[in-house]
Amino acid sequence: MLVIDDEQDVLDLLTRHLGGLGCQVRTANTGELGLSLAVRDPPDLVVLDVRLPGVDGREVTRALRADPRTRDCRIIITSVLDMEDLVDIHADAVLPKPFRRADVKKAVDSLWG
Numbered sequence: 001m002l003v004i005d006d007e008q009d010v011l012d013l014l015t016r017h018l019g020g021l022g023c024q025v026r027t028a029n030t031g032e033l034g035l036s037l038a039v040r041d042p043p044d045l046v047v048l049d050v051r052l053p054g055v056d057g058r059e060v061t062r063a064l065r066a067d068p069r070t071r072d073c074r075i076i077i078t079s080v081l082d083m084e085d086l087v088d089i090h091a092d093a094v095l096p097k098p099f100r101r102a103d104v105k106k107a108v109d110s111l112w113g
Contacts, residue, residue: 003018038073039069043073093107
């Protein structure tokens with residue numbers, strides 16, 4: 001699993017919550033680094049902030065979906081934006097910020113039950 005967010009506190013929180021679900025988590029604090037890590041070792045799941053500096057979450061999602069190595073990974077978008085602002089992103093689930101441990105579990109469970 002790969003978490004991409006530019007805020008260290010969010011990376012730490014998601015790592016703790018996802019680790020509690022038994023996930024092995026890698027992190028990246030930029031879209032560029034996240035894409036590099038995903039292509040080198042494709043994850044089953046990417047949890048991705050929409051509002052990243054440089055290569056943002058929309059661009060990362062498009063790149064992941066376009067690359068044959070990563071097109072089948074699941075993507076959960078995290079954002080403070082309204083749901084209406086996220087309709088153009090081809091993610092598998094949305095995790096609104098702020099989130100709690102139960103919200104993270106629900107988003108992950110929605111993908112694998």
